[in-house]
Amino acid sequence: xxxxxxxxxxxxxxxxxxxxxxxxxxxxxxxxxxxxxxxxxxxxxxxxxxxxxxxxxxxxxxxxxxxxxxxxxxxxxxxxxxxxxxxxxxxxxxxxxxxxxxxxxxxxxxxxxxxxxxxxxxxxxxxxxxxxxxxxxxxxxxxxxxxxxxxxxxxxxxxxxxxxxxxxxxxxxxxxxxxxxxxxxxxxxxxxxxxxxxxxxxxxxxxxxxxxxxxxxxxxxxxxxxxxxxxxxxxxxxxxxxxxxxxxxxxxxxxxxxxxxxxxxxxxxxxxxxxxxxxxxxxxxxxxxxxxxxxxxxxxxxxxxxxxxxxxxxxxxxxxxxxxxxxxxxxxxxxxxxxxxxxxxxxxxxxxxxxxxxxxxxxxxxxxxxxxxxxxxxxxxxxxx
Amino acid sequence: xxxxxxxxxxxxxxxxxxxxxxxxxxxxxxxxxxxxxxxxxxxxxxxxxxxxxxxxxxxxxxxxxxxxxxxxxxxxxxxxxxxxxxxxxxxxxxxxxxxxxxxxxxxxxxxxxxxxxxxxxxxxxxxxxxxxxxxxxxxxxxxxxxxxxxxxxxxxxxxxxxxxxxxxxxxxxxxxxxxxxxxxxxxxxxxxxxxxxxxxxxxxxxxxxxxxxxxxxxxxxxxxxxxxxxxxxxxxxxxxxxxxxxxxxxxxxxxxxxxxxxxxxxxxxxxxxxxxxxxxxxxxxxxxxxxxxxxxxxxxxxxxxxxxxxxxxxxxxxxxxxxxxxxxxxxxxxxxxxxxxxxxxxxxxxxxxxxxxxxxxxxxxxxxxxx
Numbered sequence: 001x002x003x004x005x006x007x008x009x010x011x012x013x014x015x016x017x018x019x020x021x022x023x024x025x026x027x028x029x030x031x032x033x034x035x036x037x038x039x040x041x042x043x044x045x046x047x048x049x050x051x052x053x054x055x056x057x058x059x060x061x062x063x064x065x066x067x068x069x070x071x072x073x074x075x076x077x078x079x080x081x082x083x084x085x086x087x088x089x090x091x092x093x094x095x096x097x098x099x100x101x102x103x104x105x106x107x108x109x110x111x112x113x114x115x116x117x118x119x120x121x122x123x124x125x126x127x128x129x130x131x132x133x134x135x136x137x138x139x140x141x142x143x144x145x146x147x148x149x150x151x152x153x154x155x156x157x158x159x160x161x162x163x164x165x166x167x168x169x170x171x172x173x174x175x176x177x178x179x180x181x182x183x184x185x186x187x188x189x190x191x192x193x194x195x196x197x198x199x200x201x202x203x204x205x206x207x208x209x210x211x212x213x214x215x216x217x218x219x220x221x222x223x224x225x226x227x228x229x230x231x232x233x234x235x236x237x238x239x240x241x242x243x244x245x246x247x248x249x250x251x252x253x254x255x256x257x258x259x260x261x262x263x264x265x266x267x268x269x270x271x272x273x274x275x276x277x278x279x280x281x282x283x284x285x286x287x288x289x290x291x292x293x294x295x296x297x298x299x300x301x302x303x304x305x306x307x308x309x310x311x312x313x314x315x316x317x318x319x320x321x322x323x324x325x326x327x328x329x330x331x332x333x334x335x336x337x338x339x340x341x342x343x344x345x346x347x348x349x350x351x352x353x354x355x356x357x358x359x360x361x362x363x364x365x366x367x368x369x370x371x372x373x374x375x376x377x378x379x380x381x382x383x384x385x
Numbered sequence: 386x387x388x389x390x391x392x393x394x395x396x397x398x399x400x401x402x403x404x405x406x407x408x409x410x411x412x413x414x415x416x417x418x419x420x421x422x423x424x425x426x427x428x429x430x431x432x433x434x435x436x437x438x439x440x441x442x443x444x445x446x447x448x449x450x451x452x453x454x455x456x457x458x459x460x461x462x463x464x465x466x467x468x469x470x471x472x473x474x475x476x477x478x479x480x481x482x483x484x485x486x487x488x489x490x491x492x493x494x495x496x497x498x499x500x501x502x503x504x505x506x507x508x509x510x511x512x513x514x515x516x517x518x519x520x521x522x523x524x525x526x527x528x529x530x531x532x533x534x535x536x537x538x539x540x541x542x543x544x545x546x547x548x549x550x551x552x553x554x555x556x557x558x559x560x561x562x563x564x565x566x567x568x569x570x571x572x573x574x575x576x577x578x579x580x581x582x583x584x585x586x587x588x589x590x591x592x593x594x595x596x597x598x599x600x601x602x603x604x605x606x607x608x609x610x611x612x613x614x615x616x617x618x619x620x621x622x623x624x625x626x627x628x629x630x631x632x633x634x635x636x637x638x639x640x641x642x643x644x645x646x647x648x649x650x651x652x653x654x655x656x657x658x659x660x661x662x663x664x665x666x667x668x669x670x671x672x673x674x675x676x677x678x679x680x681x682x683x684x685x686x687x688x689x690x691x692x693x694x695x696x697x698x699x700x701x702x703x704x705x706x707x708x709x710x711x712x713x714x715x716x717x718x719x720x721x722x723x724x725x726x727x728x729x730x731x732x733x734x735x736x737x738x739x740x741x742x743x744x745x746x747x748x749x750x751x752x753x754x755x756x
Contacts, residue, residue: 034671036679043627046634046710048683051667054675069636069710075679078661085664087671132634132710248422249511251449253707255640267652278463282431283415290434291420294455322638324707325426326512 003166003173007187007211008202015146015176018184019063019092019120022174022200026090027055031199032116033087036075038065045135049075051089063092063174066142068125071318072097073104073261080111090116090196092174094125095167096316099349100261102169103312106356107264116192120174121165121215123148124158128321157317157330160226165215168350172196178214185211230335237332243299246332249325250298256319256329257301262309270301302329306336311357312348313337387554388577390569391586396524396557399567400443400472400498403553403583407470408435412579413496414467417452418443426511429455431469443472443498444557446505446523446536447516451701453480454646457490464491470579472498474505475548476701479734480646482550483697486741487649496579499548500555501592503527504540508706530559530600532607538615539702539715542608544601547592549735552576559596612720615713620720628684631717634710635683641704641714647694647733655686691721696742697733698722 012018023035034053039061040046047065049072052058072093079089093101098119104110123145131138144150151159158164166173172193175185187208188194197204237246254271257263269275275297286292313333320330341347344357392399400418407413418441420430427445429452432438452473473481478499484490503523510516519535526533532541548554554570557563569585570592571577612618619626639655642648653659660682670677698718705715726732729742 039676043630044633049679050676051671051679052676053671057676069634070680078681079667079679080664081661082663085668087664087668128636128709129711245423248424248428249426251428251508251644251707253450253640253643255638255643255707255709258640258643259636259638259709267656273462276458276461279460279465279469280463280467282459283433283465283467283469286415286431286433290437291430291432291440293420294417294429294431294459322636322640322709324508324640324709326509 003187003189003208003212005187005208006204007175007185007206007208008197008204009180009183009206010186010202012182012184015184016063019174020058020061022184022186023061023090023092024055024058025200026196027053027058029199029201031196032090034089035061036072036079036089036091036093037061037063038069040065051079053087063120064094064123064146066126066138066145067128067131068094068097068316068318068321069128071100071259071261071316073100073110074259076101076115077104077110077261080115081109084111084114086114088114088116090118092118092120094122094316095119095163095165096122096161096314097261098170099163099167099314100312100316102167102349102352103262103314103356104264105352106354106359107312109264112352116172116196117170118172118174119165119167119170121176122161124151124154124161124164125317126153127155129326155317155321156229156328157315157320157334160222160229160331160334161315162219162222162226163314164218164222168347169352175208175211175215177218178211187211226334226338229331230338233328233331233335237328238335243302247299247302247327249327250302251325252295252298252301253324254301255322255324257305259318259322260305260309261316261318262312262314263305265308270297270304306333309333310337310340311344311346314348386589386591388571389588389590390571390580390583391588392567392569392583393565394567395564396500396555396560396567397442397444399569400500400555401438401441403498403569403580404432404441404443404470404472405435405438406583407496407579408433408438412468413470415465415469416441416472417456417469418472419445419447419449421445424511425516444500444555445516446503446520446533447508447511448474448477448505448701448703448706449508449511451480451644451646451703452477453482453484453699453701454644456481456495457484457646460490460493464493466494468494468496468579470496470498474502474701475499475546475551476502476543476699476734477646478548478550479545479699480697480701482734482737483699483741484646484649485737486744487697489649492737496553496575497548497551498553498555499551501548501558501597502540502543502546503533503557504536504543504546506535507537524563527557528559528561528563530596532600532603537702537706537715538611538713539700539705539719542604542611542719543700544604544608545700545732546600546604547597550737553580554592556592558600559594608719612716615716617713617716617720620717621724628688632684632687632712634712635687636710637680637683637686638709639686640707640709642690644703644707645690645694646701647697647699648690649697650693654689655682660686687717691717694718695722695725696729696731699733
């Protein structure tokens with residue numbers, strides 16, 4: 001994603017310090033009233049999202065925590081699900097979290113009127129389950145990740161992420177790649193973003209091409225890695241047999257669905273009475289092949305979920321982090337998602353004004369799919385005559 | 386005294402043989418048991434063809450889901466009209482009995498087969514597919530009535546490994562020849578009827594024994610140790626105990642509820658807008674504390690869940706097994722439910738006629754509280 005225009009160079013001893021200084025200044029000048037940001041409070045080991053108003057509490061904030069425990073879009077949705085409040089909130093989230101937020105906006109499941117969306121160049125996150133077992137080890141590794149090292153320890157989905165920087169949907173982006181030492185780059189991407197910079201009294205006059213070219217280089221690297229991983233995955237995990245094999249470990253807990261920021265149904269069809277049958281129905285189905293897994297709809301659930309959310313899938317990896325049997329759900333969904341996005345020339349989360357492909361009718365699209373139906377109905381008409 | 390059937394086969398083979406006999410002789414129309422999946426795991430399946438039974442691993446030490454919950458959900462609409470044999474672990478059978486009391490399912494036409502249970506390995510072990518390598522050690526420990534190394538802590542701490550309400554019980558614990566010979570206890574008339582005329586030697590016996598009692602006391606001692614280790618010994622509201630610390634890592638995924646057989650609400654309060662707030666809630670909290678956690682109700686959810694499940698919790702441990710952030714939920718659930726069940730002199734799943742404490746009114750109970 002390219003941001004147009006110019007940015008503001010903001011002094012930063014380190015990334016975290018710079019970001020927190022920026023937020024402190026903005027809070028101090030009432031540019032917004034509160035900030036939604038991951039934080040580790042005294043006595044706690046974890047990094048939940050906190051909505052912070054009190055400036056002094058910001059010292060506990062971690063704009064880039066080592067793990068993604070709750071997807072930021074879920075946090076924003078939880079915060080605004082009953083509508084906007086009077087407070088103006090800045091939400092500082094990872095790019096994938098921001099993109100998911102944009103998708104939820106299109107689905108009418110977040111209210112962004114009083115929210116400033118701020119993204120930041122993301123180094124990736126470490127696996128949640130490994131952190132839970134040994135927080136210290138993860139926290140010792142993470143500083144290396146922040147320096148761009150130890151990429152093999154990142155979650156697999158982060159290792160192949162090609163959208164780790166500005167998304168297009170943000171009001172303001174914080175650049176850390178390719179910027180001068182001792183600074184971060186604040187680039188506005190909307191009138192709201194510009195207003196924040198004006199409010200804190202900095203002007204966006206700096207050239208952003210240094211940051212952009214560094215982002216482009218890493219994006220190209222990651223794209224290649226992603227393609228390679230997808231190619232390998234395609235031979236191993238697609239097709240009915242491979243899918244059955246891959247999802248054979250699934251215990252049908254549906255946790256991938258519950259942590260997914262996109263899975264938008266208020267109640268999942270697969271948890272509803274629509275998917276409960278009389279015992280004799282199961283017995284009859286078992287009779288066809290001699291045996292039937294209970295409950296039987298394991299793979300169907302994943303395919304159904306894919307149909308619902310793959311167009312909006314931002315490859316955030318929350319599903320994989322939360323799977324009790326470590327099925328590479330996020331990687332498989334990223335492969336299918338990518339293919340679907342290409343079909344519709346769609347990138348989830350790049351633009352708040354773009355509508356979801358399935359809500360938009362274009363007369364001219366997918367003619368090759370239509371063709372077989374056109375032929376069939378023509379034959380039918382001839383016969384009828 | 387029950388009737389005992391002795392077969393000269395290893396335990397797993399023996400159960401398969403029993404199921405095959407039932408199916409081939411038309412005594413049951415189907416069998417629900419664990420079946421091998423690709424990738425070295427098992428899943429509960431309904432089998433109608435004796436040939437498919439070859440793939441069954443009725444005693445495989447892994448619990449991919451609670452069979453009690455599966456039976457409940459598959460008989461919610463209508464019970465089975467044909468006889469079905471079900472092989473399940475003691476805690477799963479007890480969980481099913483609790484769900485029956487909650488009118489969530491039907492036991493019609495089910496024949497319950499269970500065993501004295503050595504416990505199961507953590508679910509995450511299936512990720513590395515190395516359970517097969519552990520089986521020798523597993524059965525070795527069972528022969529010696531020892532706690533199997535590396536089984537889930539909730540199993541190592543389980544006292545209720547002798548099934549209640551099983552029509553047929555396969556005796557595993559302390560059987561020195563568990564790989565060559567098995568003993569099947571026919572506990573009920575139904576069990577005797579279904580198993581009538583299976584070739585084998587008949588005798589009389591009781592499941593409970595000194596060996597069982599010996600393992601029970603080993604596990605009781607282990608339980609205390611595991612409670613201490615998991616940091617929840619003070620969970621019964623000892624002064625200074627920080628409950629919030631226990632749930633510190635909770636990500637609000639509610640997977641503990643989803644897999645739990647005792648979590649009986651059809652739609653969870655917390656999944657139906659129960660943890661949603663109007664904007665003014667957040668604004669008030671901000672003014673009061675300067676910050677507010679988003680998601681707002683992780684610890685509250687856990688405590689409400691404990692309120693709901695603690696009378697019927699059978700300690701199956703799936704909650705802890707599926708927690709993505711490793712919270713010792715099995716210990717929290719076991720510790721809480723032990724205390725609650727003791728207060729009501731109630732053991733979930735012991736007797737289907739025994740009402741769940743909160744549905745039973747006794748004028749004289751908890752006089753002290755009433756005072």
